[in-house]
Amino acid sequence: MTQENTGWCLSGQLPREKSEALETSIEVIAEMQGIFPPTSSSFEQDDSPLWQVDVYFTDEADTAFIDAVLTHAGLEGWTYTLTPIEDRDWVSESQKLLAPVRAGRFLVFGSHDADKRDPKLINLQIDAGQAFGTGKHETTSACLKLIDKIGQSDVPDNMLDIGTGTGVLALAAAKLWPSSTVTATDIDPIAIDVTRLNLGVNDALENTGGPNEDGIYLIVADGLKDDALQRKAPYNLIVANILAGPLITMAQDIIDATARSGKLILSGLLITQKEDVLAAYESKGMSLIDAVEQGDWTALYLKRA
Missing domain, CATH: 3.40.50.150 (Vaccinia Virus protein VP39)
Structure with a gap:
C-alpha cells in the first residue's frame, strides 16, 4: 500500500547570509499572517560554498506564503524544489538539524544533542513538537x-x-x-x-x-x-x-x-x-x-x- 504524504519540503541552496534572511522572513510573514511558521533548517556543506536550506510544511505548501517570504527576503527568482515528504514526525526530523542554542547562562538543545551538555551552564533539553519554544x-x-x-x-x-x-x-x-x-x-x-x-x-x-x-x-x-x-x-x-x-x-x-x-x-x-x-x-x-x-x-x- 502506498503511504499517504502529509507534508511538503522546500529545498534549495543559498549563501549563508541569504539563508539567514530566508529564515527571518519566514518568521516575519508567519507573524503577519497570524500562523505558526513552518520549520526551517540550514547547514553548511563540505563540498560547496552554499548552504543547504530545507523548509518543512505540515500540509501542502501555500505558494502565496512562499512568494511573500521570498519577496521579503529579496530572493525573487531563487530556484528551489518543492516535494512531498512521507508521513513521519517531520518536526522532530527537522529538529535533528538544529544546533544547540546558547543564551546567557542557558544552553538549550534537543535530545539528539544531549551529549553536548555543558556542566558550566544551565542545560535545558527541549525537543521540537506540538508546542512553541525550542530556544x-x-x-x-x-x-x-x-x-x-x-x-x-x-x-x-x-x-x-x-x-x-x-x-x-x-x-x-x-x-x-x-x-x-x-x-x-x-x-x-x-x-x-x-x-x-x-x-x-x-x-x-x-x-x-x-x-x-x-x-x-x-x-x-x-x-x-x-x-x-x-x-x-x-x-x-x-x-x-x-x-x-x-x-x-x-x-x-x-x-x-x-x-x-x-x-x-x-x-x-x-x-x-x-x-x-x-x-x-x-x-x-x-x-x-x-x-x-x-x-x-x-x-x-x-x-x-
Missing part, C-alpha cells in the same frame, strides 16, 4: 538572555510565564532560582502537556498544590482572569512571549498582576511593533529598562514603579 527562535533566546540578566542581581520569588509553550522559560527560571515559586500557563492544553513532559526530561518537579510542595505550577488558562492565577498574584516577574496584539490587549491585566517594583519581559513582537507595545505599558506606569533585539524580533524588559 532557536529569536524571541525565546532573547527572553532567556533577559532572565539571565535579571538573575545576575535579583531573585524574583514569584514568577509567571504566560504562553509557556514547551515550558522552556519556566524551566529556565526554576533552574536559575530554585527557591522561587514558578507558574507556567498556556491557553493550549497540549502546550501544558508538553511542558509536563519537559519537566520530567529536565529533572524538574510539578507542583500540584500540595502543602510545602516544590516544583512548577502548570495551569491551562486564557489570560490572567483564571482564579488560580489571581490567587498567586502579585508576581515579582512576569514573562509573556506571545504576540504584539495580545500583549497590548492584556496590558492592564498583566500590570495589575505585577508586584510593586516587579519586572516584566515581553516578547513575541517584531521590532516594528516595539513602540506600540511599549506605549501600552508606559502609559500605565511601566518603565523600559532594557531591550534585546535579534533579527527582526525584540524582547522588552520593563519595571513597575
Whole structure:
C-alpha cells in the first residue's frame, strides 16, 4: 500500500547570509499572517560554498506564503524544489538539524544533542513538537538572555510565564532560582502537556498544590482572569512571549498582576511593533529598562514603579 504524504519540503541552496534572511522572513510573514511558521533548517556543506536550506510544511505548501517570504527576503527568482515528504514526525526530523542554542547562562538543545551538555551552564533539553519554544527562535533566546540578566542581581520569588509553550522559560527560571515559586500557563492544553513532559526530561518537579510542595505550577488558562492565577498574584516577574496584539490587549491585566517594583519581559513582537507595545505599558506606569533585539524580533524588559 502506498503511504499517504502529509507534508511538503522546500529545498534549495543559498549563501549563508541569504539563508539567514530566508529564515527571518519566514518568521516575519508567519507573524503577519497570524500562523505558526513552518520549520526551517540550514547547514553548511563540505563540498560547496552554499548552504543547504530545507523548509518543512505540515500540509501542502501555500505558494502565496512562499512568494511573500521570498519577496521579503529579496530572493525573487531563487530556484528551489518543492516535494512531498512521507508521513513521519517531520518536526522532530527537522529538529535533528538544529544546533544547540546558547543564551546567557542557558544552553538549550534537543535530545539528539544531549551529549553536548555543558556542566558550566544551565542545560535545558527541549525537543521540537506540538508546542512553541525550542530556544532557536529569536524571541525565546532573547527572553532567556533577559532572565539571565535579571538573575545576575535579583531573585524574583514569584514568577509567571504566560504562553509557556514547551515550558522552556519556566524551566529556565526554576533552574536559575530554585527557591522561587514558578507558574507556567498556556491557553493550549497540549502546550501544558508538553511542558509536563519537559519537566520530567529536565529533572524538574510539578507542583500540584500540595502543602510545602516544590516544583512548577502548570495551569491551562486564557489570560490572567483564571482564579488560580489571581490567587498567586502579585508576581515579582512576569514573562509573556506571545504576540504584539495580545500583549497590548492584556496590558492592564498583566500590570495589575505585577508586584510593586516587579519586572516584566515581553516578547513575541517584531521590532516594528516595539513602540506600540511599549506605549501600552508606559502609559500605565511601566518603565523600559532594557531591550534585546535579534533579527527582526525584540524582547522588552520593563519595571513597575
